[in-house]
Amino acid sequence: NEYKSYLSHLHTMVRGVTVDEEGVKAAYEKVRDANDDTTYALLTYSEDNTSIRVEKTGADYSEVVEVLNNESGSGLRAYCFLRVTTGDEMSVRSKFALITWIGPDVPPLKKAKVSTEKGLVKKVVENFSCEIQASDIEDVTLDKIVNEAKRCGGANYGVGK
Numbered sequence: 001n002e003y004k005s006y007l008s009h010l011h012t013m014v015r016g017v018t019v020d021e022e023g024v025k026a027a028y029e030k031v032r033d034a035n036d037d038t039t040y041a042l043l044t045y046s047e048d049n050t051s052i053r054v055e056k057t058g059a060d061y062s063e064v065v066e067v068l069n070n071e072s073g074s075g076l077r078a079y080c081f082l083r084v085t086t087g088d089e090m091s092v093r094s095k096f097a098l099i100t101w102i103g104p105d106v107p108p109l110k111k112a113k114v115s116t117e118k119g120l121v122k123k124v125v126e127n128f129s130c131e132i133q134a135s136d137i138e139d140v141t142l143d144k145i146v147n148e149a150k151r152c153g154g155a156n157y158g159v160g161k
Helices: 002-015 021-032 062-069 069-076 109-123 143-153
Strands: 039-043 050-058 076-088 094-100 132-133
Touching: 002 132, 021 050, 021 076, 039 062, 050 062, 050 109, 062 069, 062 143, 076 109, 076 143, 094 109, 094 143, 132 143
Parallel strands: 094 132
Antiparallel strands: 039 050, 039 076, 076 094
16 A cells, blocks of 8 residues: 555656645545535646645635636636535425636647546545536536536435425
8 A cells, every 4th residue: 555655656747737736635525524614625726737626615605706807817827626515495405516727828748738637536535416617717606516516416306396
């Protein structure tokens, strides 16, 4: 197991980007914990683009939209693990989404790297019902994400009212 971990570490070093696995895992667990108010973990790249780490966690998703929608958000690559509540009067449940944000001003080479680097994030953020990739702020509104989570998540029973 140590050898496997070493190979994984070596593999990510070759790619040039590592994930702060300990920090990301802790944030991921907080979002998954129904007894914790934390509903999101926003992951961004370090200044030197060598690591993906937790930028912030919180209970108000509008804070994430604010970061993505501000001036620097247009050149930002980020991942957000989000817990949303879906269901109806018959069944309420939590669903999890992994959002990959590639700002509209991200250079083509960095855009291309996101597809492989997202795989590194998914090794830590393993369980989610839907995955969304976006570069338009309208695609990451809470309403759109909840609707996508419902679509991905199966039955909506309702009582037919």
